[in-house]
Amino acid sequence: MSDARLAILSKVRQAQIRAYIPEAKSGLPARLAYPALDPGALRFRLLEEFALLGVEAFVEASEADVRRRLSGLIDGKSVLSWDPDHLPYGAGDCLTGAKTVFGSDSRDEQGQAEIGLTGCENAIAETGTLAVTSGPGRPRAASLMPITHVVLIRASDILLGMGEYFRKTRETADRGNVPLPYVVFITGPSRTADIELSLTLGVHGPGRVIAILGP
C-alpha cells in the first residue's frame, strides 16, 4: 500500500515539473465578497428562492405561532425528530402525543416515520438552501428518510451566500482546533430528471420540504 503511495507521489512530482499548466488570469480577488443585506431583504430573497424550488414556507411572528403551525402540520402523523433540546422555539413541546422517534431508535422505526423534523444551522438566501449539520441528538436520517421534511429557521440564521457559511464554520473549527462538522446543504425536495428530463420529486430523499420561519 505504501509502495503505491510512494510510486504515485514520485510520478506526480516528476510530472508536475514538466507539466504545461496555463497561466491564470491576474487581478482576480482572493475570494468572493458578499454584500451585507438587512434581515428583511435576506428573508425576502430566501422566500423568493423557496417559491422557485417548490419549498412550502410559513412565516410566523412569534414562538407560539411557530409551535401552533408545527402542531398543525404534524396532526397525529409519526415524526422522526432531532432531540427536543436541539430544536428552536421549544418545538419539542409539539411532539408530545404524537408518535415520535429519535436518532437513538431503530432504523426500521425511523423508516416508518412520515415527517422528519429538524432545525438548521443556517439558511442561504441566494439559493434557497438549508445548511443542516449533524451531531449527537441531530441525526442525519431526520432530514433524509421521511417523505416530508419540516425545517425550523430562525430569522437571525439567514445568510446571503454559502461562502459566508464556509467562512464562519472554518473560523469556528480553527478557533477550537476541531474538525469541520458534517453538513448537508439541502436545496428543495429530492428530484431526478433521469427519465427523459421529466422532473420527478422524492425519488430518494423527501419529496416535500416545508420551512417554518420564526422570529
Place this chain on the structure above:
Amino acid sequence: MSRFLDRVETALQDEELKGALGRATDRLASRRSASLDSLEDSDMIRDMARRAKMGLLTDLAGNLETFEKNLINNGVQVHWAEDGKAANRIVVEIAKARDCKRAVKSKSMATEETHLNHDLLEAGLEVLETDLGEYIVQLAGTTPSHIILPIIHMTKESIGEVMHRKIHVPYTSDPEKLAKIARAKLREAFLSADIGITGANFGVIDSGAVVLVSNEGNARLVTTLPRVHVVLMGIEKLVPNLDDLDLMIKILGRSATGQKITTYTSIVPGPRREGETDGCEEMHVILLDNGRSRILGGPIAEILGCIRCGACLNACPVYKNIGGHAYGDTYPGPVGAIVTPGIRGIKGWKSLPDASSLCGACRDVCPVRLDIPRMLLELRKHAVEEADVPWTLRAGLWGFGMIASRPWLYRTAARLGGIAARLMAPDGWIKKLPGLAGGWTRSRDMKAPAPKSFQRMFRDRHV
C-alpha cells in the same frame, strides 16, 4: 480506428437515440446558459475557479500529502491505487475484512473507469447502483452514456420495458411511477447494505473532507446508512479550501443542469463521531492515479482541472449526434476524447481526438475554461508521432512535401491535376476520385478546381 467508426455508424442508425439525445442535450444547453446569465459576475467566478484548479496542479504532490494528512486527522483511512485493478482490489479487501456482503453505490465515474462492479461481483459481493439512471443502466446491463444523465439515450418506454422485464413490475412508461417503484426497491436495499461506495465531486485539501453532490439524495443514503463508506476518487479531484469550494458549487450545478445548486451537497469530514447515531463507522478514501500522473506530465495537463459537469457534451455537435457509447469508454464527449487517450494511452484511442470539428463550443461553455480544442490538437499531433501511421499516408505526405517545396513542380502538378479533375467533373462536381483519393469522395462530392489557378491569377496581375 474502424471500431470507432463502426460505433459511430451504429449510433447514427439508432433513431431512438437520435430523438432522445437531441432533445435532452438542447434543453440542458439552454438551461445552462440561462442559469449562468442569471449569476452575477459569472465570468469572474469562472476565472477564479480556473485559477484554483490550475494552481492546485502546480504542486499536486504536495497537495495530495496535505489532503492525506488532514483526512487521517479526521479519522479517515487513506489508500493509494496506481491503477484500476489495484483500486478494486483495495475495495474488495476492505469489504472482506469487515465482513460486508451487500454494497450500495451512488453514481461515480471513477468506479465506472475501474469497472469496480465487475470485480466486486467476482469477489462474491452484491452490488446495487442507487442513482435512478445508473440503477436502470445496471438492470439493462449496459453502460452510462452521459456524465450526469446516464440514460439520456433511452426513452421512457424502453425504461419501463427494462423494469418490467428485470424486476417484474407491471409495465408503465410514467416517469413518476417508475421513480416510485425504484424508491421502494432501493430503500430496502439501503437498509440492508453494509458498505456504501461513492466517488467524490471534490476533496477539500485544508479540511480533509470529501464533497458529494446529488439531486436524488442517494449519495446521502449511501453515506448515512451502511457502516462502512469507501470513497474512490481520482488524485486530481481536489480544491484547496472552502472558499474555492464555494466557487465550484456555484458553477457545477449551473453548468450541469442549469440549477443554481444541486439539491444536496454533502461535506463529509470523516466517519461518525462520538454520540452520533448515524453515518458510517469507518471511512476509507482511495486515491486513484490510473494514468493521471502521465497526463500531468504532458501538454494536456489542463484536462485535470475538469469538474465533470457535462456541459461540453451538451454543446458538442458531434456528441449530440453520436451519443456517449460511440466514444467507447467511461468518459464521453469532448472531455472523453481527451481523458480516454490520456488514461488508457493513445494507442487504440487515436480516433477520439479526431471526433471533433474543433468548433470551440466546448471551450466556450466550460466552467473552468479548459482549452479543449487545443488539447485535441495536441493529441492529434501525438497520435501521428506515436501511433502507427499507414505507409500510404506517410508516402503521400512525403510526396506532397517534395512537390510543394518546388514551385515549378507544384505549378506543373497543379495544372495537370486541374485538367484531370475537370475532365472527371462535367457538371462541376467530382463524384468519385480514383485510388486512395477515393476516401474523400466516398461520403461527399468534391468541387472541381477553378480553370485558372491562384498562382496564375497572382502572376497575371502582379508580374
